[in-house]
Amino acid sequence: MSSKKNRLTIAAFLFVAVLIPVFIVISAKSQFGLDEMMGPELDAGFITTWPETVDGMLKVAEVTKDDLVYDLGCGDGRIVIAAAQKYGAKGVGIDLNPKRIEEANANARAAKVENLVQFRLGNFYKVDFSDATVVALYLPQTINYELRPILWKQLKVGSRVVSNESDMGPEWPAEKIEQVGTKTVYMWTITEEEKRKAALIPDRDDT
Template identity: 55%
Template sequence: MKTLTKLLSIVFLTVWVTTFALAQETATRTPDVPYVPTRQTVVDAMLKLAKVTKNDVVYDLGCGDGRIVITAAKQYGATGTGIDINPERIKEANQNAQVAKVTDKVKFEQADLFETDFSKASVVTLYLLPSVNLKLRPILQKQLKPGSRIVSHAFDMGDWQPDQKIEVDGSTIYFWTVPAKK
């Protein structure tokens, strides 16, 4: 009986350690926003408002299925990176990039927006919530070079007045240019 108890204890401990290790390896924070895709008409307007060109590096924060950076690559020749915390969205975005034949121009990373370096971006797109935009604002202002453009679908950034605000297909789009560092 002692041997059986010892064996069961070892098995239990092994299972617990393995489960804990796997949980740590795959653990991610809960997403800050629910996944709601941006309609293509709004995507097109966002990229047009940002005046995206083939020389731009577009980062989409909370990229979902990847449609914004994929459209930037297909229509403008830009390169792009999509960031999302949800591994299912990253998988879907990569599949969509393959179908669109733009895998040479775009990449998707499963990452936390608040721990990501997007200083290489010349254009950043967002469809997040007001509280997330406000939390990201100082990070964007610190990391992005002067002249970089930020476009947000539906939500502003508090008292940082947009350079432009337009209505498209029932949605509001906000546009900012990162000012020179003081």
């Protein structure tokens, strides 16, 4: 009898041990929007940027009406929409999720800035954003690291990159680091040094 009870106890323990990780994964997917990921190319789930953080990012990047702001992984479009509303800047948002693009376009119309911003369905590893004067990012640090050489190659000298929460590693120390509420905002300016480094890096193969 004792042996049977022990087997039942072990079975119950194993069931719970398997169930807990599954529950954690499901909870994480719900919390961070990862359940809307569309496949292996979608590297980052959709997490909204707080309004005060958006304002802080635009201020740290010193956005003006003369800028063209790109948001790589734009979600609902709030960063480029805010840049258009507050500074009269033009903007382009890139996202892999058609639902996010549809939502961003609706938000632009509601904010009456659809003449200043546009949203494109695409993989930001592959798109041409070389005309950007400001690039905004809210991405995991690992993706920032992958984007770093692409930013160096594509952006012109004097262009700025601003990131919420994630830095670019020791290879590219931030020019500015500012605390915005509970978030840390980083900013870099492309210089001739980055362009020289970019010339030595092989192109990324996404085929």
